[in-house]
Amino acid sequence: MKFNDVFVVDDDKIFHFIIKKLLVHNNINVTPKFFENGLQAIEGIKTKLNKGENPPDLILLDINMPILDGWQFLEEFKAIKDKLSKEIIIYIVSSSDDSTDKNKAKNYQSEVKNYYLKPMTADDLKEIFSN
Amino acid sequence: MINNFSPIREINQRDNYFFKKMISNLPDLVFQLSYSSSGILTFTFFNKAVINYFELTKEQVRNFNITTVFREKIHPDDFDAMLISLQKLNQNQSNWSFEFRAILPSKGLRWFKAVANVEHSDFDTILMTGRMSDITVEKQLEVDLKVSEQRFQFAMEASIKGVWDLNLKTNKVFYSSQSMKMLELEENDVVDFHQKWDDRIHPDDINDYQKEFELHINNQTPYYENVKRMLTKSGKYKWILSRGKVIERDLNGNPLRIIGTHTDITQQKEEEKALKKTLEIINEQNSRLLNFAHIVSHNLNSHTSNFKMLLDLVEEENDQNSIAEIFQYLRTSSNALHQTIEHLKELVDINNNMSLKKEKLNLDSYLNKVLAILGEEINSNKVKIYKKIPKDYSIPFNPSYLESILLNFTTNAIKYSHPDRIPEIYYDLEKENDKFVLKIKDNGLGIDLDRHGEKLFGMYKTFHNNPDARGIGLFITKNQIESMGGKVEVESKKNIGTTFKIFFNNEI
Incomplete structure (x- = not known):
């Protein structure tokens, strides 16, 4: 398995449930950690660093979230990126098909690998985990 | 002889x-x-x-x-x-x-x-x-002069422009009856001191006027042109366009005499203003429409994608417990969608009601009413209220909107109060640039405006880890204020407090 340690950052708890189910249905054997906003996720990464643990392998990141949204998370992430022992693959998974959001994602090319539009399908998930 | x-x-x-x-x-x-x-x-x-x-x-x-x-x-x-x-x-x-x-x-x-x-x-x-x-020659000259004088007199009277003729040595000016009429003064040609006319210029326009005048007097501009507000006899201001040119200079090039015209462009200015206002409204409406399209697409998308994903799951699921769980989430999504649609409908109503009936409302008594409604909450949180609203101040506003706005800002101030302090809320009415502003200041948690400033009044945006936060209140409040022709601004410092400024539009 390519990704063992996965973060799902989304304020929608239904989406958390869906991801869990999709992983099981597609025989992808990972137990992701769920965060409801960007701040929680950033703190999750920092906690790992402080404990001397490895950062997550993969982050599925929503854009519209309270407190720290996806973009703000990416800004915070940029600041601590150099301290990480390895690269983290980040995918944006959002229901926003707004062109401003899609264009904005291009500003984060060195952080974000791809932009997936919700609804997320089993094929999307397989693609992410097989790449 | x-x-x-x-x-x-x-x-x-x-x-x-x-x-x-x-x-x-x-x-x-x-x-x-x-x-x-x-x-x-x-x-x-x-x-x-x-x-x-x-x-x-x-x-x-x-x-x-x-x-x-x-x-x-x-x-x-x-x-x-x-x-x-x-x-x-x-x-x-x-x-x-x-x-x-x-x-x-x-x-x-x-x-x-x-x-x-x-x-x-x-x-x-x-x-x-x-x-x-x-x-014969003298007679002809006399007749010609008379004709030309009559013609000039008629032109001055028939023209909507006034004529002025300034002698820079004596500082005395000739003003034609039309110039006098513009300022609602006696309709005669007069010769008067320059200063007396200048005293009627709007204080905000004096600097520009003096600058333009000096430029031409010093030969730096080919002619003098200036638009300014002038006080009329009845105490109103009129927009006057003044144009002139030095027609006589001495051997050293110093100006001796300058002649020009006055034109009353008040109506033109007012039409310009009205046009600008209309344009602002159209732009505002356009951006609201665009914003609304975004809100609709975004908020509906998130629900419909949940439906799609949950339905995909249920098709593949055999376990009855899991199926029941999925249905439970479908129900939750359906309720959320319903609520979103309700909110969108509310938003459409507010924006549709740009011409909603306004009434003269006493701000102080509406605030008292809202504070009474929130009495229990204020007491249980030991909130201190400081109020400085003139008892006789009224604003043209929709009653239910005013109540909703005051309620929202007050509940927000209580909800996001600082845990280490006794909550304080200050209500002050001030005047900023001729507009009345209601300032609602608290000593609460404050908002990091550098981070959240842009999104503060957005739909479904919350900024604190507060379980009650739904992120709809400020959004609706902002829309209600704007639909009444007002606007809202915020100042805030994290851990110090927040001040909301509500600018009222006094036009009915």
Whole structure:
């Protein structure tokens, strides 16, 4: 398995449930950690660093979230990126098909690998985990 | 010059050849005229110059009845007038002067002026000795000047523009009646001190006006042009466009005189303002529409994608417990969608009701009402309320919106109070740039505006880890304020507090 340690950052708890189910249905054997906003996720990464643990392998990141949204998370992430022992693959998974959001994602090319539009399908998930 | 001589008759009587010859040959038109009390006019003498100038033929000169000849040449109106003027001469008058027109064969119509010495003889006859001169050119100039003056006067009166003429040596200005009319002053042309007019300029426009004026006076601009507000007699301001140009400078190039016009462009300015306002409304509506399209697409998308994903899952699921769980989430999604649609509907209603009825509402009593509704919450959180709203201040607003707005800001202030402090809320009414502003200040958690400033009034945006936060209140509140023609601004510092400023629109 390519990704063992996965973060799902989304304020929608239904989406958390869906991801869990999709992983099981597609025989992808990972137990992701769920965060409801960007701040929680950033703190999750920092906690790992402080404990001397490895950062997550993969982050599925929503854009519209309270407190720290996806973009703000990416800004915070940029600041601590150099301290990480390895690269983290980040995918944006959002229901926003707004062109401003899609264009904005291009500003984060060195952080974000791809932009997936919700609804997320089993094929999307397989693609992410097989790449 | 004739008057310096002895009377011509004496010369004739003495048969003084020398004087007779001299007078006959003078280039001036010399004449002698007698007028009897019975009304008979006789030319007793005229020199060669008269014969030549009036183009008299030999026959006419020889003719005994030369008076008839003149009568034919002089304009009939003027001949009658001449007789009247002669009749009016009395014993004490020693001078006679008369202007008349004559129609001459080749010269055409000419104006003449006769000046004579008057002698009252013993035989009830008046004898006039003098000369005539052709004053046609002067007359024409006089007529031309009069016509042009009348034309100018008419132009000034008919024009909507006022005319001013400033003498920079004396600092006195001529203002035409139109300029005076613009300021609702007495409609006469006047000459007045420059300063008196300047005193009526709106204080905010004085600097620009002085700058423009100086620039032209110093020859840095080809003409002077300035738009300013001027105080009228009734105390209103009018927009006046003033244009002018220096028309006279001394040898050193210093300006002596500047002439210009005034135009009342108040109506144009007001139309401009109205147009600008309309444009603002259209732009505002457009951006609201765009914003609304985003909100709809985004918020509905998140629900429909949940439906799709949950339905995908349920198709593949065999375990009854899992299926039940999925259905539970479908129900949750359905409720959320329903609520979102309710919110969107509310938003559409607010934006549709841009012309919603406004009433004059007493701000203080509405605030008291809201504080009473929240009484229990205020007491249980030990919130201190500080209120400085004038009791008599009213605003045109929709009643339910005003209540909702005050309720929302107050509940927010309580909800996001700082755990280490006793919550305080200050309500102040202030004036900023001619607009009334309600400031609602708290000492609560504060918001990091650098982070959240742009999204603060967005839909479904929350910024604190508060379980009650739904992120709809500020969004609706902002829309309600804007639909009433107002606006809202925020100042905040994390851990210090937040101030919301609500700008009211006093137009109904």
